[in-house]
Amino acid sequence: MLLPIAAGKIKAGFPSPADDFTVRRQDLNELLITHPTATFFWEVGGTSMTGAGIHNGDILVVNRALSPLQRDIVVAEIYVYFTGKYLYKRQGRIKLQAADPTFPDITFKDGQVMKVCGVVTACVKRFRQG
Amino acid sequence: MYALVDGNNFYVSCERIFRPSLNDKPVVVLSNNDGCAIARSNEAKALGIKMGAPWFQIRHLADSHGLVALSANFTLYGDISSRMMAIAAALGPGQEMYSIDESFVSLDGVRGDLIRRGHVIRSRILQWIGIPTCIGMGSTKTLAKLANHIAKTAERKPGSYPDALSQVCNLSALPSDTLKAVLEATEVNEVWGVGPRIGTGLRESGIHTVWQLMQLDPTTIRRRWSLTLEKTLRELQGTPCITLDDEPPPKQEIACTRSFGHPVTEQSVLVEAVSEFASRAAEKLRKQHSLAGQLLVFARTSPFRPGTKFAKSTVVPLRRPTADSAMLVKAAVAGLRSIFKPGILYAKAGVMLLELQPDTLVQGELDLEVEDLEERTRLMTALDNLNNRYGKGTVLMASAGLAGEKRAWSMRQERRTPRYTTDWNALPVARC
Numbered sequence: 001m002l003l004p005i006a007a008g009k010i011k012a013g014f015p016s017p018a019d020d021f022t023v024r025r026q027d028l029n030e031l032l033i034t035h036p037t038a039t040f041f042w043e044v045g046g047t048s049m050t051g052a053g054i055h056n057g058d059i060l061v062v063n064r065a066l067s068p069l070q071r072d073i074v075v076a077e078i079y080v081y082f083t084g085k086y087l088y089k090r091q092g093r094i095k096l097q098a099a100d101p102t103f104p105d106i107t108f109k110d111g112q113v114m115k116v117c118g119v120v121t122a123c124v125k126r127f128r129q130g
Numbered sequence: 131m132y133a134l135v136d137g138n139n140f141y142v143s144c145e146r147i148f149r150p151s152l153n154d155k156p157v158v159v160l161s162n163n164d165g166c167a168i169a170r171s172n173e174a175k176a177l178g179i180k181m182g183a184p185w186f187q188i189r190h191l192a193d194s195h196g197l198v199a200l201s202a203n204f205t206l207y208g209d210i211s212s213r214m215m216a217i218a219a220a221l222g223p224g225q226e227m228y229s230i231d232e233s234f235v236s237l238d239g240v241r242g243d244l245i246r247r248g249h250v251i252r253s254r255i256l257q258w259i260g261i262p263t264c265i266g267m268g269s270t271k272t273l274a275k276l277a278n279h280i281a282k283t284a285e286r287k288p289g290s291y292p293d294a295l296s297q298v299c300n301l302s303a304l305p306s307d308t309l310k311a312v313l314e315a316t317e318v319n320e321v322w323g324v325g326p327r328i329g330t331g332l333r334e335s336g337i338h339t340v341w342q343l344m345q346l347d348p349t350t351i352r353r354r355w356s357l358t359l360e361k362t363l364r365e366l367q368g369t370p371c372i373t374l375d376d377e378p379p380p381k382q383e384i385a386c387t388r389s390f391g392h393p394v395t396e397q398s399v400l401v402e403a404v405s406e407f408a409s410r411a412a413e414k415l416r417k418q419h420s421l422a423g424q425l426l427v428f429a430r431t432s433p434f435r436p437g438t439k440f441a442k443s444t445v446v447p448l449r450r451p452t453a454d455s456a457m458l459v460k461a462a463v464a465g466l467r468s469i470f471k472p473g474i475l476y477a478k479a480g481v482m483l484l485e486l487q488p489d490t491l492v493q494g495e496l497d498l499e500v501e502d503l504e505e506r507t508r509l510m511t512a513l514d515n516l517n518n519r520y521g522k523g524t525v526l527m528a529s530a531g532l533a534g535e536k537r538a539w540s541m542r543q544e545r546r547t548p549r550y551t552t553d554w555n556a557l558p559v560a561r562c
Contacts, residue, residue, distance in 0.1 A: 024473060030438075037213045037441055038258035040550075043557040054562060064258050075560045080151035084560040098562070117260070 032122045038065035040118065042075050042082060049073070049084055051099030058125045060084060064118035073120040078106065078113075084120060131237035131267060131302065132274040132374075133248065135218040135255075137211075138262045138282065140231035141169035144210045145200055147260040148550045148558040156197045160185055160545070162423065162485065168202065172286055201546040204484055205445045208426040209551045212443030213259045219478075220433040221251050221265075226374045227480060229383045230426070234271055236374050248298035267300035271372045272365035275322040276340065277301045280312060291315065313341035323362040328355065340366065384422070386411040387480025393432070394476045400429060401463055407481040408462035412455040415483055421451035423485030425458060427465035432477035440476070442469040444552070451487055458483070 033039045044058040052073060054060070062075050070089045075082055076096060085096035085106065094114070096106040108114050137143055141159040146152045156173035160166065165185035167174070177195055179188050191197035211230045219225045224236035237244060248265040255263050264285065266278025281299035284291035291299075291312060301309065318340055319329035337343050344366050352360040361371040386407040394400055404427055415422055428443030446461040462481050548556035 036439065037216050041557050042560040044562050045559040046562040049562040056562075059557065060560060064260070065254075077150045082150070082558060082560040084562040 032061050032124070034121075035063050035065045038118070039063050042084065044084060044123075048098035048100050048103040052086070054084065054099070054120075054123050055125060058123050060120045061122040061124065062118040063121045066119040066121070068116045068119050075117045075120060077115040077117055082117065087116065131240070131244070131269055132271050133221055133235045133237055133244075133265055133267045134228075134271070134274040134278040135214075135221065135233050135235060135251070135263055135265050136278050136282070137214060137231035138264060138285075139169055139171055140211075140261070141202065141207055142171045142174075143261045144207050145203070145547055147210070149547065152198060156191070156195060158183075158188070158197065158199050159202050160199055161202060162487075167199075175286075199545055202485070203546050203549065204424045204426075204447070205549045205552050206547065208424075208443055208445035208482075208484070210259055210261060211426070212428045212430070212441060214255055214261055214263070215428075216430055216433065216441035217255050217258060218251060218263075220254075221247065223434075224374050224389070225478075227385045227387050227482065229385065230482060230484060234274065234374060237267065245298055245300050245303060248300070252297060265298045267298075267302065269302050269368045270365040270370045271374075272322050272362055273301050273368070276316070276320065276366075279320050280316065310341060313344065314339050316340045318343050321362060321366065323358060323365075328359060331355070383486065384411050384414050384418075384420075384483040385480060386414075387428075387478065387482075389432075389478045390476065393435075394479075395472070395474065397467070397470050397472070400466055400470065400476060400479055403479050404429075404462045404466045404481055405459045407479070408459045409455045411481050411483050412453060412458045415453045415458075415486070419489050420486040421453050421489050422458065422483035423448060423451045423487065424483075425461045425465065426482040426484055427462045427469070427480070428482075429466065429469060429476050429479040431475055435475065435477070438474060440471060440474045442471075444469050445484070451485070453489060 029036075040062050042060045042062055044054055044056055044060060047056055054073070060075060066072075068074050068087050068089070070087065072087050073084065074087045074096075075084050076087075078096075083096065083106070085098055088095045088097050088105070094108060096114070098105075106114075142152075142157045145157065145159065152171075154173065155171070156177050156179075157171040158167040158174050158179060159169040161168045167179055167181065167183045167185070167188065170179055170181065174197065177191055177197065179191070179197075185199060188197065189199075192199065207230060214231070215225070215227055215233055218233050218235060222235040222237040222240050224238070226234045228234055240247070244267055248267065252263050252265055255261055264278055264281040266274045266276065266281050268274040268277045277299040280291055280295055280301075281297055284293065284296035284299065288296075292308065295312070301312075304312065316339060318324060318332050318337055319326070321340055321343070324332070332338075332343065337346070343363065346363060348360045348363050348367075351363050364371050388403070388407070390403075394403070408425070408427075425446045425448060426443055427446065428441070430441035431437070431439050433439075444465045446465040448457060448461055452458065458481075466479075548558075550556055550558050
């Protein structure tokens, strides 16, 4: 919540030097959500991206307005579910890779549909609540 | 020039954003207790399911054809709608939100290739929020609406119109012989403002296509039919008679929105504005003898000004369907307070009434509701007492939520999907 500090009324005497400043505190939304209209959140389920700092239960900030680039972490729609993985995009080949090498790459044959929903721009984790 | 931007099968498309398993399946979204289909996927349309079909009549298709039925999730639709409206607003200098999934955009003074511009906005909406849309353009709102119908039909039924008109159709850009062919292929009842009765009357007089209607003389039409139809005809012929923010006949939603002359930053000013919008919408609601079940309120910045961008909306479920101004204003103000952020230059705000139903229909239920309300009041009093004794906390939150859910929603929400975009406990899961 942003609270602008209201300028006080000066009746007489030396004006308060703070009057000229309306302070806005840092707002995490500004930092994490640069594109509110196109930003959605997904919850992480699983451990294949732990090596990328993404843990089970974290919240992914996903910007759908960005074009996905090679090595972006993306949320993609495959078959009937969503997955969060590194995007591998080279020489016309596209696959999804986990950070943990013991997870097999997800590859696509002709005719198989993989839709990148958006680029993961941040990951929110909480250590203790309240 | 006007454009009409319209979400395809909007409620179903909203559901598909977070449920890939619904892709390519026949899906319907049901209204509340009536259980009628209020939105259909193309696959459901192909099964012959009509708009408004009662669930009990189509239920068997679930087993035989894998039909999926969902309860309306207005919280989700409201959020996606406000995102869609905000993106569509970049098409031109003025916007009127006609319903939860349609907005008229004025294209006055917009230069360059309008069709290409339309495709850019269409792809942007699809990429940013996952909603497929169609855009119709024309020199009047009636023509824009007709163009939208053509763009949709050309996409859904290939071969019905030239492929080039699919998704984005600008009737003003068509060569006259193509335009004639297109309008000859369009039935007269597809025209905005031509209701079923007038449509039947026109067909009985041998007027079947839009082209035929356009050849008639406006004065004859007025004498023979009505002033309204004359207005429609003039619009079809290219003379604007319905301007932006003019109120067309009511639909499933009632909207009251406005762009501010100067950017607004004060919450108190916005509160005043949405209060007025809510009372105006309430008047319209009573005029058409309807009640609203939910109210959407939104506020946003201008898509054309530099600086912090903001576009937020919230859907406030009403305790019970109402046309009471006081209730609606209260809900609008509460909604606005919950989305308001200081330090923003607001350019537009509005109120939309959703889930409309005839006021006669609910009359029978009112007695039950009153009982329910009393019960709820007693329950709330008990809860407040508990909280006073043991302190505020989870008791209130969980119980209040449960009480609210149980009261207003138990019937409606049987098949409702989670509120993916407005509730931290309802996030979609990405398998990692």
